[in-house]
Amino acid sequence: MYPENFRYTKEHEWIHVEGDTGTIGITDHAQEELGDIVYVDLPKPGTHIEQGKSLGSVESVKAVSDVYSPVSGEVLEANALLADSPEKLNEDPHAAAWLVKVKLRAPAEVENLMTAADYQTYIGAEK
Amino acid sequence: MVDFGGWDMPVQYSGIIDEHNTVRNAVGLFDVSHMGELEIRGPEAGKLADFVTTNNVAKLKIGQAHYSGLLYEHGGFVDDILVHKVADDHYFLCVNASNQDKDFEHIRSLNRFDAEVENNGDKYAQLAIQGPKARATLQKLTPVDLAAIKYYWFTDGEVSGTPARIAHTGYTGEDGFEIYVPPSEAARMWNLVLEAGAEFGIKPAGLGARNTLRLEAKMALYGHEIDASISPLEAGLDWIVKFDKGEFVGRAALLKQKESGLTRQLVGFEMRGRGIGRDGYEVYLNGTPAGWVTSGSPSPTLGKNIGLCYLPTAQAQTGKAIQIMIRNQPVDAVTVETPFYKRAK
Numbered sequence: 001m002y003p004e005n006f007r008y009t010k011e012h013e014w015i016h017v018e019g020d021t022g023t024i025g026i027t028d029h030a031q032e033e034l035g036d037i038v039y040v041d042l043p044k045p046g047t048h049i050e051q052g053k054s055l056g057s058v059e060s061v062k063a064v065s066d067v068y069s070p071v072s073g074e075v076l077e078a079n080a081l082l083a084d085s086p087e088k089l090n091e092d093p094h095a096a097a098w099l100v101k102v103k104l105r106a107p108a109e110v111e112n113l114m115t116a117a118d119y120q121t122y123i124g125a126e127k
Numbered sequence: 128m129v130d131f132g133g134w135d136m137p138v139q140y141s142g143i144i145d146e147h148n149t150v151r152n153a154v155g156l157f158d159v160s161h162m163g164e165l166e167i168r169g170p171e172a173g174k175l176a177d178f179v180t181t182n183n184v185a186k187l188k189i190g191q192a193h194y195s196g197l198l199y200e201h202g203g204f205v206d207d208i209l210v211h212k213v214a215d216d217h218y219f220l221c222v223n224a225s226n227q228d229k230d231f232e233h234i235r236s237l238n239r240f241d242a243e244v245e246n247n248g249d250k251y252a253q254l255a256i257q258g259p260k261a262r263a264t265l266q267k268l269t270p271v272d273l274a275a276i277k278y279y280w281f282t283d284g285e286v287s288g289t290p291a292r293i294a295h296t297g298y299t300g301e302d303g304f305e306i307y308v309p310p311s312e313a314a315r316m317w318n319l320v321l322e323a324g325a326e327f328g329i330k331p332a333g334l335g336a337r338n339t340l341r342l343e344a345k346m347a348l349y350g351h352e353i354d355a356s357i358s359p360l361e362a363g364l365d366w367i368v369k370f371d372k373g374e375f376v377g378r379a380a381l382l383k384q385k386e387s388g389l390t391r392q393l394v395g396f397e398m399r400g401r402g403i404g405r406d407g408y409e410v411y412l413n414g415t416p417a418g419w420v421t422s423g424s425p426s427p428t429l430g431k432n433i434g435l436c437y438l439p440t441a442q443a444q445t446g447k448a449i450q451i452m453i454r455n456q457p458v459d460a461v462t463v464e465t466p467f468y469k470r471a472k
Contacts, residue, residue, distance in 0.1 A: 035139050035143050036142050036143055036144045038403070038425050039401070039402070039403070057454070059403060060143075061143045061144060061335065061339065061424060061427075062139075062143060062335050063405075064403070064405070064454075
């Protein structure tokens with residue numbers, strides 16, 4: 001369920017790092033908790049984001065929630081799919097419905113994040 | 128699961144939109160055991176009930192229920208409640224979970240009648256079976272002729288051999304029943320109703336769908352449309368205020384408000400721009416703050432983003448362009464007629 005090659009935050013985001021770029025999304029647990037997603041607001045390419053700060057928001061029928069960036073860097077691309085089909089985030093949160101791709105400013109930040117095993121323990125304990 | 132006034136409550140099962148549509152099109156089952164129950168008994172039970180509520184208790188027949196307001200002297204809401212007349216000397220009140228102890232103390236403090244007030248939330252579990260197939264579902268489990276129970280009437284009978292108060296009431300804008308059973312029987316009842324409704328496509332529904340359903344039907348939610356600072360007149364609930372019935376708590380304040388004119392009123396809106404105006408967001412008129420949103424959500428039935436807000440009376444007409452401040456951005460909306468949804472009878 002939770003890919004081993006991703007890292008995870010306590011706020012339920014994931015990042016997949018390849019070289020100096022990272023792909024960021026929200027976890028399956030997060031989409032499950034949010035329920036039917038109706039809007040996804042993402043930053044434009046070129047936006048600078050900071051680890052632990054809001055990079056955008058995801059809104060479900062129930063509520064609107066901030067998405068916190070797992071790393072610091074510069075946004076390269078926002079997933080255009082989600083502008084028209086926000087519900088994809090409920091269906092495929094770990095693959096097709098990624099949120100943004102970023103160029104990492106401080107790759108060592110990734111070491112602060114949870115592994116898949118840690119994250120599963122974390123959400124298990126949260127329930 | 129979320130903590131809701133100390134109760135572990137499911138917000139959703141299969142998803143809010145799916146549960147919502149199931150209630151509108153077939154039947155849904157809600158566990159609303161968190162709701163509070165107060166009972167008033169004694170020779171003057173009716174007099175006490177009439178004195179502390181806004182609707183006309185003296186007009187209720189045995190087996191009839193109505194929606195009503197429990198007010199402070201200043202005209203604001205202690206709670207909104209359902210009053211059921213069980214007998215001349217016995218009234219059964221269904222109240223909001225988080226208000227139950229407050230309501231109990233409030234009524235008791237005003238009790239100068241030959242009546243007793245009981246706080247009986249622990250004695251009842253409540254299930255709501257709601258939707259066009261609600262009656263067909265529940266009928267399979269009870270010998271009571273449900274078709275004979277008129278809207279906002281109730282019968283004390285049995286469901287699968289268990290004593291149950293079966294009320295033709297609901298909080299969804301759809302046809303349906305609410306049943307009150309002993310808590311020890313609640314889990315068995317839940318499973319029985321799900322089995323009985325299986326052929327109609329019944330699904331469990333949570334607090335999330337309950338909220339979108341009641342919002343479409345413009346039914347007030349305590350803590351949102353109404354609270355201690357809001358009067359029933361402002362909330363558009365004039366129909367539960369019976370000035371003619373005689374003295375009741377809050378009457379003088381409401382009369383004064385009626386005579387001097389209301390300063391604000393509850394109005395429905397639809398979003399025109401992208402976004403959802405949610406509870407607590409500011410409402411602007413021509414660039415100036417003018418009111419606030421009490422509830423807002425996507426409407427699964429209408430496919431629009433809807434909500435309710437308070438606006439100054441002079442501005443509270445339909446078709447008015449307003450802006451709602453969503454995360455520091457003004458987003459266009461327009462005031463509309465309510466209820467947003469009304470079922471075909």
